[in-house]
Amino acid sequence: MYNKKSREQLLKEYQKETFLRKTVSFYKYCTIKNPQEYRDSLYQSFEQLNIFGRIYVANEGINAQISVPENTFELFLSTINQDPILQAIQLKFAVEDGLSFLKLKVIVKKEIVAYGIKSHEYDMNHTGKHLTPVEYNQSIQEKDSVIVDMRNYYESEVGRFQNAITPDAHFSKELLPMVANQLAGQEDKKIHLYCTGGIRCEKASAYLIQKGFKEVYQLGGGIIQYAQDQKKYGFKSQFIGKNFVFDDRMSERITEHVLAHCHQCGTKADSHKNCANQTCHLLFIQCENCAQNYQDCCSKSCQEFVCLPKEEQLKNREFENKRLTSLKLSTKFRPKLKGLQKNAV
Ligand SMILES: [Zn+2]
Ligand SMILES: [Zn+2]
Known part of the structure; x- marks a missing residue:
């Protein structure tokens, strides 16, 4: 069960659509006993709702970035509410919508976040404390706070929290040991992690806690939720630039700051x-x-x-x-x- 149409054909179909779509993401760490079976049933029900996107299913949980037609949105909500795994899951909405996906892909993976760490190096029962964006915004300004970007360098290159440590990692696999090294000696500080939607910080915080870090916090809902709440509550955004996203939009602009440079001529650019x-x-x-x-x-x-x-x-x-x-x-x-x-x- 998967879509075999060409990109050109999909784009044509998309352009003919008479309704709008919402870009939504969600994740959950939980035990999925038979990922293949779950994958097939999810594919079927989401395909019927004309949902596009990329979903990873693994024994350790589910991670989804999807594009849902507005006219079937209510149906989508009732579908996930009837699903024991997805019931009451927190949905995050894109700040800048637009063409994000053209087809539905549901893929069975070994892990939903591939940090390449061994199972004894972390315990998902001991993860960092979730802070709401408002709490996080306050907490990072307090004494002894350290902010760490849990994404790869090409993501933080175009947007990041001010004063954040931004690891020079090209692959997720390099990230955790790199961060643990950079933070060595600061085990008693308040470590504030953040990533795009929160999923990476769950595992990363469990790893750092196991490494002896005492106070580890994570930005609940990630940069996506932070940007939504910043708009809603009107506090000053300490995240500047763009939020890199893994779909056809490439990024969402959060503030007007252009932090990066053209890789060819060096002028300021962040596309x-x-x-x-x-x-x-x-x-x-x-x-x-x-x-x-x-x-x-x-x-x-x-x-x-x-x-x-x-x-x-x-x-x-x-x-x-x-x-x-x-x-x-x-x-x-x-x-x-x-x-x-x-x-x-
Ligand atoms: Zn080339
Ligand atoms: Zn240039």
Whole structure:
């Protein structure tokens, strides 16, 4: 049970839609005994509701980012309320909506957050204390507070909490040992974790508690909820820039601050994109000028490649793959970011 239509076809269908959609996310750590069975039933019921998105199901729980038609939203709510696993789950709504997904994917995974840590290194019965965005906002300003970004560097590059520690991690697997190292000696401080929607902090906080950190807090609902509550209650946002998201929107703007730079010319810019050369598909930041000059490509060579006639491109694909593989060794951004969206949490 899965969708086999091409992206072009899906986009056409999407453009014909006469209703709006809401981008919603949720997660839950809980034991799912038969993930495959649960996956199939979830796929069926969500497909009937014309829901798009990406859902991971594992023994340890579920993580979902979805796009729900407004006209079936009530049905969606009653469907999840009848599901013993999803009942009363906290839904988070995007701040900036728009085209987020074009089809539904429900995938069985080993873990919903792949930190690559061993099961004895954390205990999900001992996780950090959840703070509401308002409480978190207050707490991070108190003495002995440390703020830690639990996301990878390309996410914090475009948006982060002021004064946060932002690990230089390319992969989730590198993140936890890196953070534990950076925090060594601060076991008695108030550690404030945050991530996009909260799911990564659950496991990360359990890991840090096991490592001896005494006071670990997590931002409930993550940056997504913080941005919603900031609007609702009108406090000053201490998160600046953009919230990177793992769907076609790429990011939600939270404040007007532009924190990053174009990877090609160095001017201030914070728009991520994937290189237009499909074989490359590198995720990088590009300013509008460079987007024009390079035709949305990450380099002159990728631009030359996309300018070749289609048949030439096909013929040269093998050569192009080899070229990109050799570049992996020399380009700072390319090796770790290729195919990023697929691995995202
Ligand atoms: Zn530029
Ligand atoms: Zn490229």
